[in-house]
Amino acid sequence: MADIKEVExxxxxxxxxxxxxxxxxxxxxxxxxxxxxxxxxxxxxDLGSLPVVIGLVVILVGFYLKNPAFLSSFTxxxxxxxxxxxxxxxxxxxxxxxxxxxxxxxxxxxGLAGATMAVLLVYHSQPMLVSLVCGILVGTxxxxxxxxxxxxxxxxxxxxxxxxxxxxxxxxxxVLGKNGTVNIPNTSGIARFARNEFVTGAAAYVxxxxxxxxxxxxxxxxxxxxxxAGLSAVPLVLPxxxxxxxxxxxxxxxxxxxxxxxxxxxxxxFVVLVVVMDLALRRTTWGRHLFAVGGNEEAxxxxxxxxxxxxVSVFVLCSTLAALxxxxxxxxxxxxxxxxxxxxxxxxAIAAAVIGGTSLxxxxxxxxxxxxxxxxxxxxxxxxxxxxxxxxxxxIVTGAVLLLAVAIDSISRRARSSSGRG
Numbered sequence: 001m002a003d004i005k006e007v008e009x010x011x012x013x014x015x016x017x018x019x020x021x022x023x024x025x026x027x028x029x030x031x032x033x034x035x036x037x038x039x040x041x042x043x044x045x046d047l048g049s050l051p052v053v054i055g056l057v058v059i060l061v062g063f064y065l066k067n068p069a070f071l072s073s074f075t076x077x078x079x080x081x082x083x084x085x086x087x088x089x090x091x092x093x094x095x096x097x098x099x100x101x102x103x104x105x106x107x108x109x110x111g112l113a114g115a116t117m118a119v120l121l122v123y124h125s126q127p128m129l130v131s132l133v134c135g136i137l138v139g140t141x142x143x144x145x146x147x148x149x150x151x152x153x154x155x156x157x158x159x160x161x162x163x164x165x166x167x168x169x170x171x172x173x174x175v176l177g178k179n180g181t182v183n184i185p186n187t188s189g190i191a192r193f194a195r196n197e198f199v200t201g202a203a204a205y206v207x208x209x210x211x212x213x214x215x216x217x218x219x220x221x222x223x224x225x226x227x228x229a230g231l232s233a234v235p236l237v238l239p240x241x242x243x244x245x246x247x248x249x250x251x252x253x254x255x256x257x258x259x260x261x262x263x264x265x266x267x268x269x270f271v272v273l274v275v276v277m278d279l280a281l282r283r284t285t286w287g288r289h290l291f292a293v294g295g296n297e298e299a300x301x302x303x304x305x306x307x308x309x310x311x312v313s314v315f316v317l318c319s320t321l322a323a324l325x326x327x328x329x330x331x332x333x334x335x336x337x338x339x340x341x342x343x344x345x346x347x348x349a350i351a352a353a354v355i356g357g358t359s360l361x362x363x364x365x366x367x368x369x370x371x372x373x374x375x376x377x378x379x380x381x382x383x384x385x386x387x388x389x390x391x392x393x394x395x396i397v398t399g400a401v402l403l404l405a406v407a408i409d410s411i412s413r414r415a416r417s418s419s420g421r422g
Contacts (some may be wrong), residue, residue, distance in 0.1 A: 051408050052357055052372045055401075059376060063383030070386045073260035076253075077198075079378050084270040085110075085194075085329035086345060087374035090352040091270075091277055092321030094370050095314050097353055098281075099294045100362025101157040103146070103318050105164035106349050110326025111341025112168045113138045115175040117190070117327045118182040118336040128189040132327055139323025142168070143316035150315065151308045157315075169342055182336045190331030193265055200262030207263070208250040216243035266328060270371070273321075277367035286313065294362035322349075344395070351398060352377050355405040376401065 063070040089106050096103050117135030120126040126134075142164065149155045176182060184191055199207060219239035226233040257263065281287035292300040293310045301307045330336045356373025358365030377398060384394050 052355060052369075052376060052405075056372065056376050056379065059379045059383065063379070063386065066383075067386050070383050073257050075382060075386070077257050077260045077262070077264065079375075079382050080267040081264040082332070083374045083378040084264070084266045085325045085332060086348050087270050087325075087352065087370055088273060088328065089322045089325035089345065089349040090356075090370040090374055091273060091367060092318035092325075093349050093353040094356075094358045094365055094367060095277070095290070095321075096157070096318045097358045097360060098290055098362060098365050099310065099314050100297075101150075101311075101314070102161065102350075103157065103315070103322075104161040104346060104350075105142075105168060106161075106318065106322035106325075107341040107343075107345030108165050108168035108172065109139050109142055109319050109322040109341070110329065110345060111172045111336070112175065113323035113326040114330030114340055115172050115182065115336045118184050118330055119175055119177075121188065121190075122182050122184065132190060135327040136320060136323045139319040139321070139326070140316055142323075143319030144312070146315040146319065147312040151311055165346070172340065172342070173338055176336065176338060180338045184330060184334045184336070186334055188331070190327065191334050194328050194331035195334070197265035198262040199265070199268065200258055204254050204258060204262050205251070208247065208254050211250065212243050212247035215246055216240070219243065266332070269328075274367045274371050281367060286310075290314065291363055294364075296363075325349075347395075347398070348374075348377055351402045351405075355401055357405075360406060 060071065069075065089110055093103060093106060113135040116138050117131045120131040120134055121128060146157070146160050146164070149160050150157055173180075186192075186195070216239055219242065223233045223236070223239060254263070281290065289300070289305045289310050290313075292303070292305060293307055297307060300310075326341060330340065333340075352373030353365070353369055354360060354373070355376055356365075356369030356371070358369040358373075380397055380401065381394050384397065
């Protein structure tokens with residue numbers, strides 16, 4: 001028996017692979033081990049998107065029980081369609097928050113971009129493509145201006161964007177002129193795309209199958225690369241289960257919304273931008289540098305990261321996405337007025353990013369925060385309208401949800417710090 005113990009004990013004490021020795025990279029074996037690792041991350045304050053997903057489910061079920069019309073096919077399609085423009089703006093806010101900065105002027109920038117596009121299209125008879133590009137370039141130019149003021153003058157982003165909020169509201173009035181309103185023809189390309197273009201029928205189901213296949217392929221490819229490199233990998237059954245759940249979920253949603261108009265082109269554009277941004281943040285050097293700067297700017301600079309370039313890219317990307325959201329919102333509303341982008345656009349875009357799980361302290365978040373956050377806010381707004389609650393209550397509820405999201409972020413941040421997860 002002693003001999004047997006002498007043989008068994010060294011086997012039990014074999015060292016873990018290198019990638020398993022760091023608790024941030026733990027991948028326990030099997031589904032049970034994976035679930036255990038997930039539970040450990042949650043207990044350590046690494047909540048990810050879990051709170052907002054749970055919150056979204058509660059909101060959907062609650063409003064549905066109050067009034068089943070809330071989840072009618074017409075309402076669901078409308079929610080996604082009207083959420084997309086502000087969601088695109090919120091995607092830019094996510095990028096800025098990841099480096100620990102803020103942009104308070106995205107609403108004004110979106111309004112100015114939409115007005116520029118509309119004036120060129122309607123009053124100066126420019127082609128749709130030219131008008132659209134000029135409107136988006138307005139945002140790009142503003143982002144470059146912000147980057148120069150931040151990097152070389154040293155003005156805080158809060159002050160820069162607060163000044164921009166006021167200045168570009170004034171610029172909006174100048175661009176619109178004495179009429180104060182520009183009506184965009186329903187037959188224009190931007191209006192058709194934002195209002196009347198949908199994927200429906202067999203094409204929608206083929207699209208869903210391709211999405212699920214691409215998701216499965218990406219997960220299997222990533223797993224294969226880790227295995228080939230001698231690193232730990234998730235259980236093979238996990239990608240199959242995830243892809244299967246995604247396929248079933250998308251098929252159910254497609255069947256339901258196909259009773260109305262189907263998948264909006266505008267919503268699909270937003271989803272594509274979110275996926276591309278997620279890949280850029282997780283899979284590129286730029287994305288890793290962005291998270292590093294958000295975590296510790298000085299350490300990033302000392303490690304050789306061009307911090308100023310990161311800030312330039314962040315401010316330019318944020319303002320450009322704000323401009324894109326603005327021109328799409330103008331096409332959706334078929335009009336630009338003096339109040340375009342100046343109402344609750346800023347509040348909604350910033351709140352969506354934070355509610356979706358992006359930390360106000362920088363260094364944590366994902367592109368999917370914008371999607372989840374804007375769905376939560378759009379569901380609240382639509383649900384309150386369906387049950388007949390006064391509009392002013394929406395602002396109170398939105399503020400309360402935002403406060404709750406920041407509180408959860410602060411608590412999880414302290415939990416991560418106490419557990420050594422950073």
